Amino acid sequence: MTSRERVLMAISHKEPDKLPWDLGGMRSTGMLAIVYSKLRKALGLPQEEIKVYDVGQQLAWIDEDVRKILEIDVIALDTEKVLADYIYGWKPYKLPDDTPALIPACYEVEERSDGSKILYKERKAIGMMPSGGLYFDAINPELENISTPEEIDVWGPSIFNVEELRALEKAAKDLYENTNYAIMGSFGGNIVEWGQGVRGWENFMSDLIGNKELAEKLIEKMVDTHLKNLKLYLEAVGNYIQIIQMGDDLGMQTGPMFSPTLYKELIFPAHKAIYDYVHRNSNIPVFLHSCGGIYEFIPYLIEAGVNILNPVQTSAKGMDPKKLKGEFGNRLTFWGGGCDTQTVLPYGKPEEIKKHVKERIEIFSQGGGFVFNQVHNIQAGIPMENIIALFEVVSELRGTKIPWSLRY
Amino acid sequence: MDILQEISENLQKGQAPKVGALVKQALEDKIDVKTILGSLIDGMGVVGRRFRDGEIYVPEVLIAARAMYAGLDLIRPILTQTGATYVGKVVIGTVKGDLHDIGKNLVKMMMEGAGFEVIDLGRDVSPEKFVEAVRTNKPNIVGMSALITTTMVNMKDTIEALKNANLRDKVVVMIGGAPVTERFAAEIGADSYAKDADTAVAKAKEIVLNHK
Numbered sequence: 257m258t259s260r261e262r263v264l265m266a267i268s269h270k271e272p273d274k275l276p277w278d279l280g281g282m283r284s285t286g287m288l289a290i291v292y293s294k295l296r297k298a299l300g301l302p303q304e305e306i307k308v309y310d311v312g313q314q315l316a317w318i319d320e321d322v323r324k325i326l327e328i329d330v331i332a333l334d335t336e337k338v339l340a341d342y343i344y345g346w347k348p349y350k351l352p353d354d355t356p357a358l359i360p361a362c363y364e365v366e367e368r369s370d371g372s373k374i375l376y377k378e379r380k381a382i383g384m385m386p387s388g389g390l391y392f393d394a395i396n397p398e399l400e401n402i403s404t405p406e407e408i409d410v411w412g413p414s415i416f417n418v419e420e421l422r423a424l425e426k427a428a429k430d431l432y433e434n435t436n437y438a439i440m441g442s443f444g445g446n447i448v449e450w451g452q453g454v455r456g457w458e459n460f461m462s463d464l465i466g467n468k469e470l471a472e473k474l475i476e477k478m479v480d481t482h483l484k485n486l487k488l489y490l491e492a493v494g495n496y497i498q499i500i501q502m503g504d505d506l507g508m509q510t511g512p513m514f515s516p517t518l519y520k521e522l523i524f525p526a527h528k529a530i531y532d533y534v535h536r537n538s539n540i541p542v543f544l545h546s547c548g549g550i551y552e553f554i555p556y557l558i559e560a561g562v563n564i565l566n567p568v569q570t571s572a573k574g575m576d577p578k579k580l581k582g583e584f585g586n587r588l589t590f591w592g593g594g595c596d597t598q599t600v601l602p603y604g605k606p607e608e609i610k611k612h613v614k615e616r617i618e619i620f621s622q623g624g625g626f627v628f629n630q631v632h633n634i635q636a637g638i639p640m641e642n643i644i645a646l647f648e649v650v651s652e653l654r655g656t657k658i659p660w661s662l663r664y
Numbered sequence: 665m666d667i668l669q670e671i672s673e674n675l676q677k678g679q680a681p682k683v684g685a686l687v688k689q690a691l692e693d694k695i696d697v698k699t700i701l702g703s704l705i706d707g708m709g710v711v712g713r714r715f716r717d718g719e720i721y722v723p724e725v726l727i728a729a730r731a732m733y734a735g736l737d738l739i740r741p742i743l744t745q746t747g748a749t750y751v752g753k754v755v756i757g758t759v760k761g762d763l764h765d766i767g768k769n770l771v772k773m774m775m776e777g778a779g780f781e782v783i784d785l786g787r788d789v790s791p792e793k794f795v796e797a798v799r800t801n802k803p804n805i806v807g808m809s810a811l812i813t814t815t816m817v818n819m820k821d822t823i824e825a826l827k828n829a830n831l832r833d834k835v836v837v838m839i840g841g842a843p844v845t846e847r848f849a850a851e852i853g854a855d856s857y858a859k860d861a862d863t864a865v866a867k868a869k870e871i872v873l874n875h876k
Contacts, residue, residue, distance in 0.1 A: 372788075386788040388761040390814055457766055458726055466678060466727040509842045510860060514721045598843060602813055637814050 259329035263438035264498060267541055267564060267589045269624040274654040275617060276627045278591065280318035281330030281440045282501045283310050284545050284567050285592065287634035288390070292316035293355050294640055299325055300661030306357040308349060309337040311375060312383055312392045315633060323437075326647060327656055330627070331437035333428050333497055335420075336360060342423035352390055352636075390636050397456040405473035411454075413481045421492045428496035440543065441497035443489055445482050446504045447475060447526045448513070464518060471522065479526045486533055490540075499564065500540045502530065507548020511573040516552045524556050531561030543591060547632070549573035551580070558587050567632045568593030570616075577619045590620050595630040595646055602638050606645035613649045667693070668703040671735060675707030678727030684734035697742045701779065704735050708777025716862035722770075729773040736776065750781040752872035755797045755835075756807040757785035759818040764811035767841060767861070771807060774861040775868060791818070791825035798831050804872050805856075807864070810841040819844075820852040836871050840864060 257265070257273045265272040280286035287295065289308045296303060299322065307317035317337060318328065340346055340360035349359040359365070364376040371387030383392030399411060416424075431439050446453075451460040451474055463471040504527070506513055531542045541563035546553075551574030557565070568590050570577050577593055593616060595601050600612045620626040628650055634643060644660060651658050665673075667690050674682040683704075690700050711728040714720045743750075754775050758765045765787045775782050783801050785793055798806055806826075810816035819839050826832040838856040839849055849857035856871065858864035 384763065386761050386763060388815075388818075389763070389788075390761075390812070393763040458769070461723045462726045462730065464723045466680075466723075466730070508722075511718065512721060514723050518721070518723065598813075635813065 258436035260436050260438045260498060263329050263627060266624045266627055271624045275621055276329045277650055278330040278627050278629045279328045281332050282442055283315060284632050285629045286315050286318060288636045289314050289316040289351050289357055290353050290636040291634055291638060298640055298660055308357050308359050309334060311359050311363055314391055326658060329438055331431060331439055333431060333439050333441045333493060335442055338423055338427040339420060394453060397454050399454045400456045405470050408473045408477050415484055416488045421488055425492040428493035432496035439497045440499040440501050441493055442501050445502040445530045447478055447523055448504050448506060450478055464514060464522060475526050479529050482530050483533055490537055494538050497540060499543050500534055501543045503545040505547040506553050507550035507572055509572050511549040512552050519553055520556060524560055528560040535561050549575055551575060554584055564589040564591050566591040569631050571596050571598040577616060581619055585625055589625045591627045592629045592631050593620060594628045597631045601630060601642055606641050609642055609645040610649040613646060617653060671703040672707035675704060675728055675731045676710050678731050680731040680734040683731040687735040687738050697739050698748050700739055704732050705779045708732050712774050712862045712865060732777050751779040753781045753801060753803040754805045754807055755783045755801055755803040757789035758787035758809045759815055760788060760790045761818060762810050762812055762815035763787050768809035770861045771864045774865045778865045791822040794822045795825045795829045798835050803835060804875060805836045805838050805868055807838045813843045816843055823853050
């Protein structure tokens with residue numbers, strides 16, 4: 257069974273020959289570049305220049321040699337990575353621990369005298385990494401200071417151009433014809449996250465009830481933009497990708513970010529319009545990344561057309577693995593939830609991690625509908641022996657063995 | 665309806681202009697400024713409890729807080745003038761290396777809504793800045809927040825810095841944030857851990873009461 261067949265079988269709620277495993281198939285299932293460079297060492301691989309394809313989160317592109325050794329089943333068709341490969345190129349960059357790396361050449365990084373770094377794209381300052389920090393957090397929301405719906409009319413979010421679409425098509429076709437991986441197309445389609453991004457978090461959250469007219473107009477514009485892009489995207493890559501990845505964080509550690517009633521009224525119609533378009537125009541299952549305690553939203557998400565849920569943040573309120581699998585397991589594929597990265601992976605002993613991961617796999621993999629991934633990206637500072645324990649137990653259960661180098 | 669009750673109820677509904685207008689009217693009616701503050705505290709208290717119990721969510725809290733500030737901003741200068749005392753004083757900030765301030769801002773709103781004076785140092789706050797603020801403002805409590813496991817260790821550095829500046833026994837250290845636990849608080853020698861904004865306020869009240 258090929259990786260592609262294995263993943264598709266799991267998504268169709270049947271148990272494949274072995275557990276499908278994702279690492280880096282999208283921007284919340286991979287690892288930070290800092291820790292990835294240590295993984296390469298642990299695998300005895302030469303230190304190639306690491307491609308930091310997600311500059312904000314400082315995520316490493318998982319190279320082909322690593323994917324082969326670990327026998328990962330999924331590969332990302334990541335739009336920005338594709339554009340860097342085909343259009344912008346890559347340029348030198350240093351990780352926060354000074355390891356040499358590469359970033360897409362469309363970014364500039366400015367180091368300031370206080371040790372902080374500012375990230376620029378198209379001459380606009382879009383991110384900031386404080387001194388001693390590990391990530392670029394977004395700054396300068398474009399629509400932070402607007403107050404009337406009319407001001408949204410002049411906002412012009414970007415639509416794919418021909419050159420970009422050609423690059424995406426070429427890259428997707430190449431992956432489809434020359435690899436056996438399940439290909440995940442990174443579309444996005446965010447509504448809440450985008451709204452929080454352009455308005456500022458508190459502004460958008462307040463708009464949802466305090467300035468509803470503005471929120472509605474903004475959501476309408478976002479949906480309109482997504483649908484225009486989605487049409488072009490599916491025309492370019494729809495024949496090659498097996499999964500389309502959407503994202504919208506709806507939860508916090510303590511539960512839903514807003515009430516289920518508010519979700520149903522304002523956000524659900526937007527999600528449904530986007531996911532419905534995919535289902536009407538293709539057979540590609542819809543993958544949604546949504547962090548936090550989102551238990552209350554799951555029935556709506558299924559109704560909106562979500563087929564696959566990630567990252568299944570089991571440490572957040574209401575996200576008990578058994579309850580989730582029992583209530584939604586026949587309608588939803590869980591892509592994640594395989595290892596708690598807030599408590600177990602950073603603080604557990606290797607043996608505890610292995611036990612925990614085995615329990616999770618037992619719960620989630622029954623009857624298919626599960627692709628293994630830890631919950632979200634593997635962060636910097638996680639002990640290497642813990643990462644080795646995580647990968648080792650997964651490969652053991654898949655009947656394979658990772659050839660670790662003794663030199664890590 | 666009693667105007668004070670009207671202030672409280674409009675605050676709970678997040679009606680900022682209404683709360684502003686009512687507070688102005690209450691001042692014109694010569695209602696004691698501490699009594700007016702009491703109605704704002706009452707309203708935010710209800711909001712905090714409903715948020716804690718899962719009856720309302722973040723958007724409702726945010727617009728209620730905006731309404732609270734619409735009133736509080738009008739009476740603050742008078743409170744200062746008349747020397748009316750706050751419940752207590754809190755210095756708050758997100759620790760060094762961390763730009764995440766949503767949780768910290770919620771705690772600040774709730775603290776102000778409970779009648780505390782809050783000095784907000786913002787985010788990416790170095791141990792030195794915390795120490796300086798404690799020295800200058802002499803707060804009852806210093807509150808530190810972190811969202812990232814790699815930055816929460818900076819809470820320990822801040823506690824060390826307070827010790828080195830001989831200020832550790834002059835202030836109660838309260839910490840919170842998604843990766844922070846009771847155990848971590850004990851490990852690094854913090855005095856108090858709050859799992860959410862409502863708990864932070866309840867504990868802060870208790871601390872101030874015990875120290876008076």
